[in-house]
Amino acid sequence: MRTQIFISMIVLLLAQTSSCINNQKTSDAKEKSDHVELMSANVIGEYLGSLPCVDCESINTLLELRRDNSYKLTYTYEGKSDDTFVKQGYWKINKNQLVLHGVDYQYKIQEDRLYQLDLSGNEIRGDLAQKYQLAKIR
Numbered sequence: 001m002r003t004q005i006f007i008s009m010i011v012l013l014l015a016q017t018s019s020c021i022n023n024q025k026t027s028d029a030k031e032k033s034d035h036v037e038l039m040s041a042n043v044i045g046e047y048l049g050s051l052p053c054v055d056c057e058s059i060n061t062l063l064e065l066r067r068d069n070s071y072k073l074t075y076t077y078e079g080k081s082d083d084t085f086v087k088q089g090y091w092k093i094n095k096n097q098l099v100l101h102g103v104d105y106q107y108k109i110q111e112d113r114l115y116q117l118d119l120s121g122n123e124i125r126g127d128l129a130q131k132y133q134l135a136k137i138r
Helices: 002-043
Strands: 045-051 058-065 070-078 084-094 097-100 106-110 113-116 133-136
Touching: 045 113
Parallel strands: none
Antiparallel strands: 045 058, 045 133, 058 070, 070 084, 084 097, 097 106, 106 113, 113 133
8 A cells, every 4th residue: 555655656746747847848938939029020120231242332222021021122233233123022030040031141130230141141251241231220
């Protein structure tokens, strides 16, 4: 009889301990989800910048991020052409980086600015590094 009571108590303690561990994982996942949702809400808006260009004066860029996770990227090559180019698609946030589906590069999110990353997802270094940014205008 004592053995059964002892085994029952061990099983009960194990069940209680494992439920606490699961709650912590669920809580961590919820906090991460809440953080991404908050960041998504803060990133919505319009961003403007003149990015460096190899064979023109600059690439005038306007990026609109909408609440429905769609985007519109409009750019012109200053000093090369009067043509306006437009890309549209959907965006998401992954590890503090803005990912635009259909665009080869990503942006690092910092306050009211987006910093364009290189094609490997790394920060751009060098003399022109600070020019690869879009500032929030709305």
